[in-house]
Amino acid sequence: MTVDLNYREQGNGPALLILHGLFGSAANWGRIARELAADHRVIVADLRNHGASPHAPDTGYPAMAADVAALLERLSPDAPVTLLGHSMGGKTAMRFALEHPARVARLLVVDIAPRAYRGNQDDVVAALRRLDLDALPSRAAADARLAQWIPEPSLRAFLLTNLVQDEGRLRWRINLPVLADGLAEIEAFPTPGGAVYDGPVRFIAGRDSDYLQPDDPECIRALFPRATLAWIDGAGHWVHAAQPEAFLAEVRAFLAG
Secondary structure, eight states: OOOOOOEEEEOOSSEEEEEOOTTOOGGGGHHHHHHHTTTSEEEEEOOTTSTTSOOOSOOSHHHHHHHHHHHHHHHOSSSOEEEEEETHHHHHHHHHHHHOGGGEEEEEEESOOSSOOOSTTHHHHHHHHHOOGGGOOSHHHHHHHHTTTOOOHHHHHHHGGGEEEETTEEEESSOHHHHHHTHHHHHOOOOOTTOOOOSOEEEEEETTOSSSOTTHHHHHHHHOTTEEEEEETTOOSOHHHHOHHHHHHHHHHHHHO
């Protein structure tokens, strides 16, 4: 069953839908969306179990792609759209393009390949589940506790955007139990049998990230034969946050091409 995704929209022109990664939300893409809205109708959605979108028990990509299909049926029923997805959002965008190639004008995939990953988020999930929110009076206290297991301040800040104050108590806005239990599905990438998307595709990867490996172009081009790859120096997995100007330059060049 699909859920009605929360979304933000700005700008005019060809439709561009942005999909965030695991533990992210539409809010993480504020600057990128504003910049691209100069030439596009930019839609940034919260995927299920994230942001202000509904919670649901299914964490698989067929379900997430179906949510996207339902959203686009409402917002852009007659014209193909460009999809831009990061990490989990990139896998969702790839799945949607493989299932609905006629609905996709172009595809941008950020720092993820169409294959299974194992263990990349295990430590993060374990750390989030260790937090006893009832014993923490504030987000600052949660940050201090989380630093025992996640030393990188920028990663903690990103994760703690999901922590909100509700009637004097902290709670997760994300559906943490379902995401944690469904992590194997999120790390996987089941492909529809025989499906290929032969439209223009650009993969953008961080040079310092290990999410794209030397043999990944083979599996990429098996599903996306027109795919090209770009590497951005000085960026890890969160390419758009680490090097926003270089990232925007790559996106704009692809959209203009």
